[in-house]
Amino acid sequence: MATTTVAEVESPKPDSSKWCWECRRRRLVCDCAYPVCNKCKSTGVVCPGYEDKKPLTWLAPGRVMSRNRKPRSKPTDQNAVVRSEKEKGKKRGPTAKAPRGIKQQTLLFFPGVQPxxxxxxxxxxxxxxxxxxxxxxxxxxxxxxxxxxxxxxxxxxxxxxxxxxxxxxxxxxxxxxxxxxxxxxxxxxxxxxxxxxxxxxxxxxxxxxxxxxxxxxxxxxxxxxxxxxxxxxxxxxxxxxxxxxxxxxxxxxxxxxxxxGGFDKLMQSAERLKPSLLALLLVIVTANTTSPADDQISLAPIIELIDIVPSLYGLGIYPPFPCAQYLFHDTVRLNHLRARKADPFNSVEDIQDLAAEAQTILDHITAFSPQQWADSSASDFSSAWLLVGNIFHSALTLYCISSLQSISLLPSSRELQTRRSAQRDRLMLLLAEGLEAPLLKKSLLWPLIVAGFEAREGSDIERKFVLRYLDEQSRELGSSQPLVAKVAFERFWSGGRTRWDECFDRPYAFLV
Incomplete structure (x- = not known):
């Protein structure tokens, strides 16, 4: 995958008139790097940039930078009051119409109150x-x-x-x-x-x-x-x-x-809607993983969804969900398999066919090679792509085993339990590295959610690890979703329940 980086262009002796507004305010020598200067970046200050006009400064409530004019003295006689009001009415021009949804407001200024x-x-x-x-x-x-x-x-x-x-x-x-x-x-x-x-x-x-x-x-x-x-x-x-x-x-x-005409028809005919429709597809696929098997959203027939997925990846889905397209296909198939198992009219033969399909999907996930996928990215960040590939590979393997064991499509055999335990330990180690990497930490909420479920069978240290990073993800992403997950996991861990559909017993959507 081709990658572009932001070049930091520096001038050897920058003219002070070209400095960023923050360095001018602080009387520092600006290095004029783009898009933000390194002085601001190193000190954690938001660089206001290099526009010709000084940017607006939003004041905290109660702060003022200027005083109102002294009010004119009031007229002494009643006739003067009437004349004053008539003159105001004559001078008053037509009122501009506010845009829809923005009501015209009379701004009353009071000391210490900001409108x-x-x-x-x-x-x-x-x-x-x-x-x-x-x-x-x-x-x-x-x-x-x-x-x-x-x-x-x-x-x-x-x-x-x-x-x-x-x-x-x-x-x-x-x-x-x-x-x-x-x-x-x-x-x-x-x-x-x-x-x-x-x-x-x-x-x-x-x-x-x-x-x-x-x-x-x-x-x-x-x-x-x-x-x-x-x-x-x-x-x-x-x-x-x-x-x-x-x-x-x-x-x-x-x-x-x-x-x-439906999702699939609009994907073919409404070009302007395509980015919105693909965003909806991403939300629904990830939300179905953390929703009960009998409460899945069906956006379109699975064959058509599989055909649409390449369009999603062609448009670009990083950073919310940098999962390999190979694994994303398996995620769609797993969700569809769980929904079919929830059908109360399944016969014994139907259940046997679904169980065979479950093993086929697990084998397909196992065959994925994160190294080959990272090598095919043609990126300067091949090591980061390899880490992402390993994280999502482990997370999807655990989702497959745990969610399908929850509905009895995979057996709770010693072999699978050993494999699940090894993948849990591996995922925790990989997340400890990925969640500290600036390039990746905004992209790993879903694997962290999977780790939160698996921490039920892990150690107290692993549970504290999950809770700590859910708090950090809330601040990093500016979202309450990690806090919602934190509440759900604390309830699940202390409730004596063990199955995937008991943890996610109502529809959740952990995608920011």
């Missing part, structure tokens, strides 16, 4: 992503991702997507905070995070209201824009975990897709 208009939240969300998220993604890419781009203007997007993205940015800020968090987040005592949480709910509510408007109109109900909006909202819900009921959003998307 929060929606446009301000949108500008701040874009600035937060460009300064705190985008530089880190660019600097730590194992492979080029076409979707890692700076945000130029949120206002150019449909109004419900604007509000959904602002809510996601606020959620990311909350979970990226240094102090540890626990669920429910409403109980948080930090006033700044509580303020962010309140603003998040406001924008989430506006997004829901505007989506309902679009879905309620026949002419906008199943447009590309509406389908993409619901998918963006779904991803935000998974990131924030405000509600455990994320599946109704998936059901809604499926209903909208059905109005357009």
């Amino acid at each position: 929060r208009p929606d446009l301000c939240d949108m500008a701040e969300a874009a600035m937060y992503y460009n300064r705190a998220v985008y530089p880190d993604l660019v600097a730590n890419q194992l492979a080029p991702n076409p979707f890692v781009v700076p945000v130029l203007e949120l206002q150019a997007l449909p109004a419900p997507i604007q509000h959904a993205l602002v809510a996601m940015a606020l959620s990311h800020r909350i979970y990226r905070s240094a102090a540890p968090l626990a669920l429910p987040l409403e109980a948080c005592s930090d006033p700044m995070r509580k303020a962010w949480w309140s603003r998040l709910h406001r924008h989430r509510g506006l997004a829901i209201s505007l989506m309902n408007e679009d879905i309620g109109k026949e002419e906008t109900r199943a447009t590309d824009e509406t389908i993409t909006t619901v998918l963006v909202f779904l991803i935000g819900e998974l990131q924030q975990s405000i509600s455990n009921e994320w599946r109704p959003h998936v059901n809604g998307i499926m209903a909208l897709l059905k109005l357009r």
Whole structure:
């Protein structure tokens, strides 16, 4: 896989007018490296860049940089008051119409109170992503991702997507905070995070209201824009975990897709929707692994899904799930096999056929060579790709054995239990290395989830290892999903249960 790296271009004697704004503010000699200067990078400061205009600075509530003018003295007589009001009315021009979803607001300034208009939240969300998220993604890419781009203007997007993205940015800020968090987040005592949480709910509510408007109109109900909006909202819900009921959003998307002919038809005819549809495919395949066997989502017939997978990899799925395409095919087959076993009308012959298919899938996973896959990547990071290949190979082997033993399609034989124990130890060692690597640590949540299930049969040290890195993943990814997993594992470990479907006894979706 071809890899591009960001070249750091340095000038031998940089002109101070070309320095980044942070080095100018701190009166330091800037090295003018791109995309961020090394002075800022080494000190952990977000580099504001080299734009011609000084970037906006968002102040904490209560801070002011200027004072209001002294108010004019009030008229003394009543006639003067009337004349003043008439003159104001004459001078008042036409009012500009606000964009849909952004209400016109009268801003009242009070001492110590900072107004929060929606446009301000949108500008701040874009600035937060460009300064705190985008530089880190660019600097730590194992492979080029076409979707890692700076945000130029949120206002150019449909109004419900604007509000959904602002809510996601606020959620990311909350979970990226240094102090540890626990669920429910409403109980948080930090006033700044509580303020962010309140603003998040406001924008989430506006997004829901505007989506309902679009879905309620026949002419906008199943447009590309509406389908993409619901998918963006779904991803935000998974990131924030405000509600455990994320599946109704998936059901809604499926209903909208059905109005357009179904997922497989749209993949062939709606080119603009393809990135959104492939994102939905990735969410559903990973979510099915951590959902009960009798509660799987069927996006399309499995033969058509297998045919679609190469499009997903051609588009680029790193960093959320850098699993080899070979293993991703097996993941789709495993989910489909689990769903078929849950059919209450299976005959004895059907069960025997499913058990034979289970062994075939396990043998196919075993035959995968991480070394050959890493060598075929044609990347400068071949050692990192090898580590990724080994991690996902071990994780998928464990998912195959544990989930299929849970529904009696693989036997609980001594041979398989020994193999499972060896793969668990191997996965823990590989994750200890991968979760400390800047190029990989944002990509390993799903293997860590598998390790969390296997820690039930492991040592106390392994369970503490999983809990520690789930906390770190929450901060690293800016998401509550690792905290949701932490709660599920602590309940599972202490509950005396052992099966995969007892751990994931309701639909979970651990993908950020």
